[in-house]
Amino acid sequence: MNVISLSTFDLSMAALLIIALAGLSLLLKLGLAKRITIAAIRTVVQLLLIGLVLKELFAQVNLVWITLLSLLMLLIAGREVMARQQRRFGGLWGYGLGTFSMFISSFTLTVYALIVVIGTEPWYTPQYSIPLLGMMLGNTMTGVALALDKLTTHAWQQRNEIEARLILGQDWKTAVGDITKDSVRIGMMPMINAMAAAGLVSLPGMMTGQILSGTEPMEAVKYQILIMFLITAGTGFSTMLATWIGARHLFDDRQRLRLDRLS
């Protein structure tokens, strides 16, 4: 099958829709026109840039460059996690907690998938490693951000309940147990829902992309299953890790609730 190459004209026809949307928003005074326009421009610029970077990267398979790009992706994802939390840990913890958890789970699972599951040669072949990691980080980011946001806001709102439990002789794990359980659940829900609805409601994005670009459907399906399992596992592990470390950091070594550690 041949891929139908998209011309600049084709894309500008799509852009017309965005302009129409922004125009409508302006007309209805929704106050979204500016944000829609900026976001759309960002999409174009960011994707074109990453397209250029990938083109270079694919041309010369170099572990150093691949590592650098991976780390850059991680750092940006970490910033995103931090920005999405209403109450976050102060100082380095605010940035480090999410970033560290994502690093541990996303990187480990991506390397696992490359070496054990797909078996690319060399294992870091950028056509596989970069998109895989990107999808991992993108979804893990959402999970970790949701979970941490839940954890910190609930701890803040329920501080009297948590302290009452400490007073009655519960340890920190029990005192904050309901909240951590809830946080992990919230963080993992989007992925569990996506798995449950996969193929029924919509065709997942990656699979759609592959099919549009000419891959045989069964092949695309297999990759999609792999990706969904990886993403769910990655999101789950990092969400649990971040929530557990975060919950522990809400208490000090005397098991006192330390909300002053939130900014």
Place this chain on the structure above:
Amino acid sequence: MAILQLNHFSVLALKPLNLELKEEFICLSGASGAGKSLFLRAIADLIDHQGEASLDAQKCSETNPVQWRKWVGFLPAESAWWKDSVGEHFSKEYNQYLRQLNLPEECMSWDVSRCSTGEKQRLAIARLLEQQPKVLLLDEPTASLDPASVKAVESLIKEYANEFDTPVIWVSHDQLQIKRLADRRFKIINNEISEVEV
């Protein structure tokens, strides 16, 4: 019998205090914001503090915090509940203190959200005593209660303290109540906790 000792004990702006409490009833008063709750919270090791608190010569800093808080029974001014039904907050099905607090036995099956503030306060007292604390730190335990309940709580705490020789620190603004209860009386003025005449 338990002995609560405070050595150079201070929290935030409060000046360091040395105090030894045996089976005594202490009433603590002071203006709002003077640091009464802060003081009790620090003894319960819920907030950072300087100096040392010890119970029967066992230092707080050398005791597992979970154990310490079980010994030192702190009742906050406002009770907190985290499950739907009252009974889920108790470790045993039967609580011997309910009747004395004018609460029916079936209150264990009540919904917390349907309890009045006064009921919750009395339930919180029963919940605390269930742990058999060796010391009682009570932050305005009767502030939200009607006169009959005030009496019930006062006599229950007195009884409990007598039975187990428990030191009690009771925060109160009510001069008559202080007169009724206190063996010794302390006041916080200008960040200093000092003993005053009963």
